[in-house]
Amino acid sequence: MSTHTIMTVYGTRPEAIKVAPVIRAIEESSTLESVTVVTGQHREMLDQVNEIFGIVPDHDLNVFAHGQTLNALMAKVFGGLDPVLARVAPDAVLVQGDTSTVAAASIAAFYRNIPVVHLEAGLRSGDITSPFPEEANRKITGQVTALHLAPTSTSRANLLRENVDPASVAVIGNTVIDALLHTVAQAAPFTDPHLQALAHAARPVLLVTTHRRENWGGRDGRGRSRPSPAGRGPARVHDRAAGTPQPDRP
Secondary structure (H helix, E strand, C coil), X not given: CCCEEEEXXXXXXXXXXXXXXXXXXXXXXXXXXXXXXXXXXXXXXXXHHHHHHCCCCCEECCCCCCCCCHHHHHHHHHHHHHHHHHHHCCCEEEEEXXXXXXXXXXXXXXXXXXXXXXXXXXCCCCECCECCCHHHHHHHHHHCCCEEEECCHHHHHHHHHCXXXXXXXXXXXXXXXXXXXXXXXCCCCCCCHHXXXXXXXXXXXXXXXXXXXXXXXXXXXXXXXXXXXXXXXXXXXXXXXXXXXXXXXX
């Protein structure tokens, strides 16, 4: 039986979480062959997710560098991915979301006449500058995508307003739910003693995470645990929101 090769390209922790269930499904298919490429746009955070899901990338472009600009990052992804595309010649390239890895990978695949499959397609803010550069990245990716996998009917409607062929859009839900269901079934102890203590608390725990820059607002103590109707829980602040230098923004 002939198989089709699907190359999944991803570079950050959010991408890894959402492509992991898809990669696992491709690996279990009798008609598809999986090839995974990580760019390393994130490094430690990306490797952590791959370990949790048992994914060993076939190719690692390792583009991370402290202090690099978005243009330098994009150039590295283009330069590192193109020879892999030429050598593997996949039947399709799967990307997820709206990072610089996604934009560069989708254009690189398009330039080699390889169909692009965009997971979580159709998200739009209506402002090209916010979130930056994600809104531009996902619109650029949408222009060269052959199959748009939209998470919601709203995302589908966004694509149709941009004159995307309805036959090329499928509403599939959000794969982060599949990732969540996989993760909660694993026995993975916390390495942080505070989280370990919360896991054994007698009352419910609410986790709050602030990731997107547009959600930060002022520095109002989000990093502290705070009371809630559900109990008490930790607030996880992304490294950039906490003030840690993050040279290669998505």
